Amino acid sequence: MTTLSEENYLKAIYHLEKQGNDAVSTNAIAEQIETKASSVTDMVKKLAEKELANYIKYQGVSLTERGRLTAMSVIRKHRLWETFLVNKLNFSWDEVHEIAEQLEHIKSEKLIDKLDDFLDNPTHDPHGDPIPDKHGNYTKIKSKSILDISIGSQGVLISVKDSSKAFLKYLNKNELALGDTVKIVDFEPFDESLTIETKSKTMTISKNVAENLYLSV
Amino acid sequence: MTTLSEENYLKAIYHLEKQGNDAVSTNAIAEQIETKASSVTDMVKKLAEKELANYIKYQGVSLTERGRLTAMSVIRKHRLWETFLVNKLNFSWDEVHEIAEQLEHIKSEKLIDKLDDFLDNPTHDPHGDPIPDKHGNYTKIKSKSILDISIGSQGVLISVKDSSKAFLKYLNKNELALGDTVKIVDFEPFDESLTIETKSKTMTISKNVAENLYLSV
DNA sequence: ATTAAAATTTAGATAAGACTAAAAATATAT
């Protein structure tokens, strides 16, 4: 049985492994989890002890198959609970992450299976992130950052890379939501900003915003 | 902010105060929480420190108003989650207690208010226990143990005193559910058993069972 | 009123998880 803290480390390592290619560094984990490197070293030893991670001193960490599956299970719970909060309890998509951080640690297979059914087996959470099935499998909708899409073309807003409250609130304010069709109208080389067009309006977005918006391709 | 462990102690003290009249003893709490008396002494000091409980060495514990309100809030969450599990996720009433023991510690006012609305502001949980409102107020339906009801009279099964899995499964097996109309037909002095009658059948129940069934009066 | 039993508290240990400061290893820059 994994503890709440172990689960948070596994999740962090999983997310870091998915970005960078090689073994995950102690400092990277520390930053992600907002803890100190020395605490990470301790925990990583414990995860290796439990065969949830591979760890060689000074050489970083990677998840074992068991570790990866455990991480996926926590991520599955997180995303199902977020979906519940938005779809059933009418939370806004910028309010659910913190609550899901708590709910993801509730231990009951049956609960999460029933929740999954209750939500009609959703494949993606409110931020467009894929929800793994109970075996840890998922399919991410093919998408590209707006930055990498050529001027004149268009697509449907599939997911956001940054799901921070600040970014989501920005999107709310500017009436951008998942499912919207977005057309890239213009690119300004000076500040790398983009002009985009939706059903309701035309607007300019910064590079910073653009790289966090993913369109179907 | 109260910890999970503190919340469990507050709940235990609350329930014990409601039965017995005077101050709650260290041993009683220890038994309820399945821990050692010495652990209880430690925690009770901490609760007193936080002004959640009144505590005088060797003389037992009682909740302060703040302690009582905190306990009520945890109980409110517990019962709302149980209601969610049964009414929305189709759990059976004997399966929900353990899961609610975890869910009751999730910290979010907004979550529990929205859950309350989602469930249509239920007044009683799946075991017939009253659900306090957000101010800690509730109204228990007037009821009496079957043991204290005279032969020949009848009432509606309102709540069960014992909500252990074993007892609830016994009731499932014998097709007794909340809302059923029950008539007391006979009393056998020898073993203090009772014969009762429901729409579907007539059956004999032990004293032990009878004292845990509460009928409207 | 003593004495025995039961309940409660204290003292000291342990385990998980986190932190600080110092030591050791690795990476970078000249």
Place this chain on the structure above:
DNA sequence: ATATATTTTTAGTCTTATCTAAATTTTAAT
């Protein structure tokens, strides 16, 4: 190649929540 900077680990401390064993207080019984 050597010195410097950065990263990582170790050693030791702290907090929360437990536990066991011993000491103390209260209660019950003679």
